[in-house]
Amino acid sequence: MPEPAADLGSIVRGSLGRLSGEADALVAHFYAALFTAAPALREMFPVAMDHQRDRLFKALCDAAGLLDDPARLDRYLSQLGRDHRKYGVVPEHYAPVGEALMATLRAHAGEAWTAPEAEAWAAVYNHMASVMIAAAEEDAAAHPPVWSAVVVDHQLRTPDVAVLTVRPDQYYPYRAGQYATVETGRWPRVWRPYSIANAPRPDGLLTLHVRAVPAGWVSSALVRHTGVGDVIRLGPARGSMVVAGELTRRVLCVGGGTGLAPVKALAEEMVTVNRPPSLHLFFGARTREELYDWADLERMASFYPRLLAVPVVSDDPGWSGVRGTLSEVLPAQGRWTDHEAFVSGPDPMVRSVVAWLRSEGVPEERLHFDLFGPDGERAPARVPAGV
Ligand SMILES: NC(=O)C1=CN([C@@H]2O[C@H](COP(=O)(O)OP(=O)(O)OC[C@H]3O[C@@H](n4cnc5c(N)ncnc54)[C@H](O)[C@@H]3O)[C@@H](O)[C@H]2O)C=CC1
Numbered sequence: 001m002p003e004p005a006a007d008l009g010s011i012v013r014g015s016l017g018r019l020s021g022e023a024d025a026l027v028a029h030f031y032a033a034l035f036t037a038a039p040a041l042r043e044m045f046p047v048a049m050d051h052q053r054d055r056l057f058k059a060l061c062d063a064a065g066l067l068d069d070p071a072r073l074d075r076y077l078s079q080l081g082r083d084h085r086k087y088g089v090v091p092e093h094y095a096p097v098g099e100a101l102m103a104t105l106r107a108h109a110g111e112a113w114t115a116p117e118a119e120a121w122a123a124v125y126n127h128m129a130s131v132m133i134a135a136a137e138e139d140a141a142a143h144p145p146v147w148s149a150v151v152v153d154h155q156l157r158t159p160d161v162a163v164l165t166v167r168p169d170q171y172y173p174y175r176a177g178q179y180a181t182v183e184t185g186r187w188p189r190v191w192r193p194y195s196i197a198n199a200p201r202p203d204g205l206l207t208l209h210v211r212a213v214p215a216g217w218v219s220s221a222l223v224r225h226t227g228v229g230d231v232i233r234l235g236p237a238r239g240s241m242v243v244a245g246e247l248t249r250r251v252l253c254v255g256g257g258t259g260l261a262p263v264k265a266l267a268e269e270m271v272t273v274n275r276p277p278s279l280h281l282f283f284g285a286r287t288r289e290e291l292y293d294w295a296d297l298e299r300m301a302s303f304y305p306r307l308l309a310v311p312v313v314s315d316d317p318g319w320s321g322v323r324g325t326l327s328e329v330l331p332a333q334g335r336w337t338d339h340e341a342f343v344s345g346p347d348p349m350v351r352s353v354v355a356w357l358r359s360e361g362v363p364e365e366r367l368h369f370d371l372f373g374p375d376g377e378r379a380p381a382r383v384p385a386g387v
Pocket residue numbers: 194195211255256257258259260261262283284285286290312313314315324325326327343344345346347348349350352370371372
């Protein structure tokens with residue numbers, strides 16, 4: 001498949017840079033143009049388009065940012081193409097989207113719109129569309145676009161945190177440490193990512209840890225309006241925080257709040273499959289009541305002597321155990337420079353723990369984490385050092 005020439009990158013980034021102050025107007029124009037030209041496509045989007053607006057511009061900027069790195073760009077686009085299957089996107093949809101995009105860019109660039117810019121955008125969009133379509137077609141040969149999953153257990157562990165167990169309607173392929181996007185019947189076409197909190201098991205059940213956040217459509221639906229017997233839908237598993245092969249190094253796992261989910265899945269897999277020499281798992285919460293899964297971690301640790309689980313509480317003066325945020329307490333809890341580290345939780349927590357581990361000399365290849373973007377979607381790629 002032909003790749004876009006590198007100098008297209010500077011043209012496209014230049015025009016996106018010029019338009020960045022107008023992102024909202026640009027995206028509103030784009031959807032108006034798209035739905036006018038192809039009204040049937042409106043049904044594929046959520047009723048409220050607020051998140052969608054940010055996503056389109058972000059996806060364009062992400063893709064433009066990768067134009068000089070064709071291999072990474074194509075990995076990103078392939079994943080985007082596979083992910084779009086769950087929205088019902090088919091190859092015929094790409095032409096009206098491309099036309100709406102070009103019309104929007106032209107209208108907003110005004111006088112600044114030049115023939116080379118038009119050609120650059122057309123080439124880039126054609127490349128994006130062809131990679132996404134090819135990846136979606138390849139994926140369709142192996143997997144359904146979505147999985148239905150029935151809720152078989154729903155436990156409210158705190159007023160805001162639920163642990164749900166679901167049974168997918170067919171084999172759901174994933175690896176410990178990955179996440180699924182989830183859609184509830186209450187809010188069709190609104191998808192949010194949740195890490196799977198267990199390693200793959202023979203009965204195929206998946207456990208999700210969900211905190212209902214203010215204005216969190218999907219999280220509130222899952223915590224407060226979902227019960228045993230309800231059906232949710234899952235997109236394909238994603239995420240780079242996985243383990244390959246045997247682990248000869250000691251392991252450090254750090255999970256903050258419901259960010260415990262993926263590190264718990266990893267720990268479950270490691271103690272039985274990868275068998276590192278030792279595994280420290282720090283579970284951080286604001287108060288002792290928020291240690292919503294501590295009983296289960298203790299049970300796991302009682303079966304596996306290599307697993308040492310430590311509860312850490314940051315905002316509870318009466319707590320007599322390890323106290324502070326995770327990045328505050330780790331330095332006093334051991335020396336982690338030789339460890340393989342897996343970190344998950346609120347983005348600021350992940351950033352501060354990872355920054356500290358880097359400053360201690362843990363090399364990049366032994367730091368494993370995924371970040372949520374500000375809109376609740378995962379960042380498409382690892383964040384470079386220094387952020
Ligand atoms: N990265 C991943 O793979 C996953 C991340 N998450 C994310 O984890 C988060 C969990 O949220 P909650 O349960 O509400 O956690 P929370 O706000 O209750 O905090 C959990 C822990 O993180 C610490 N923490 C919070 N903010 C911090 C900061 N700015 N600096 C240092 N430490 C900080 C707290 O002290 C506590 O120990 C959500 O944002 C969710 O999106 C959830 C699942 C997987």
